[in-house]
Amino acid sequence: MVKADCRRRLMEVGTRLFAERGLHGVSVRELSRAAGASISMISYYFGSKEGLYSSVLQEQFACFDQIGDIRQQGASPLAVLEGYLRWTIQRHRSNPYLLRFYTSELTNPTAYFATLVAPPIGNVIKILADVIEEGRQQGQFRPGINAVNAALALAGMINYFFLSTLATESLTNHSPAQDEQLVGQYAAIFTQGIIAAP
Amino acid sequence: MVKADCRRRLMEVGTRLFAERGLHGVSVRELSRAAGASISMISYYFGSKEGLYSSVLQEQFACFDQIGDIRQQGASPLAVLEGYLRWTIQRHRSNPYLLRFYTSELTNPTAYFATLVAPPIGNVIKILADVIEEGRQQGQFRPGINAVNAALALAGMINYFFLSTLATESLTNHSPAQDEQLVGQYAAIFTQGIIAAP
């Protein structure tokens, strides 16, 4: 086998197994077996099991680098918030393991939380809060709004929809076919609320 | 040491350590050492490490049995939704480890997920959705509202506020002194949205 192949297969297998059972739930024996490589390849390419884990984590959170894209010039605050919903759904759809690393690190942080995980998450909330604060100052949003808490509310709505899937799949349709409706529903709740117009 | 004491201390230590590092991240050696008991006490009282874990999990989710209380007779749908926010905050405040088991089981389910975790979570969402559906039929809430997705949105807002703490503590005040303001802010967003009144 050639170099790049073995390394890549270890990353793929590591992503799946670490996501499913956490850093401590997988052994290097199992990782190497699943990758069809020998056990020593993990030390060779990543130094240790933790090294492989941190590489996987870094790759998982690389998608957050594109967060700035949702803030296109000239777009209204409302359009940006809707863009955030779409971007977040897309992230979860194209990477079904992201949420596991995300919540696992938030509740059982490893040594890599501070450098690889917290900054991108904090950054997203900061950008959303900025956009909300802008809209507030332009008179589009209510003066009483706390921008950061509102940003957390929007992020919470959409992330929890995916997080809760295993416990609620019998209650609502989680299929990608419904994604655009979900964007509409959640944008409507966040902007107008659920109360009927007077 | 008397029987009840040793068993109780193992439960306390198990709760803290399993929450902090997950089922696979803690050894029976460490558990027994931290509880000031011998290693064989875990087998004696719980059969195995997994037995201790499932006992802890059961105790953690016992607080969900009181969910029915938020639906007091005569209370308006709006009052019930606000009661849910308060009840959820109270749950997280009085048990700082609950959210770790909650998200850890949702993303890395153990054998106990189906019996101990999914039912209470699904039940809460079902009750919220029922209340929203009622309000909708009474004309209080917008006809276009999807009750289950709206229930998930409300649950997501408040749970994510606590979930994201580690990554956002520098951005907003997470102290219990702000809890009642948070209830007001999130109830307002969920019912009226963030858009300024016309």
Next chain:
DNA sequence: GTCTATATTGCGATAGAC
């Protein structure tokens, strides 16, 4: 009911052949 001591298995990491 609680302990110590131990049986057995599996772990992460590495040495050294090819």
Next chain:
DNA sequence: GTCTATCGCAATATAGAC
């Protein structure tokens, strides 16, 4: 660059003394 073989250690679980 990849393998096999192995070292040293820690894991869970249990036997048996008290």
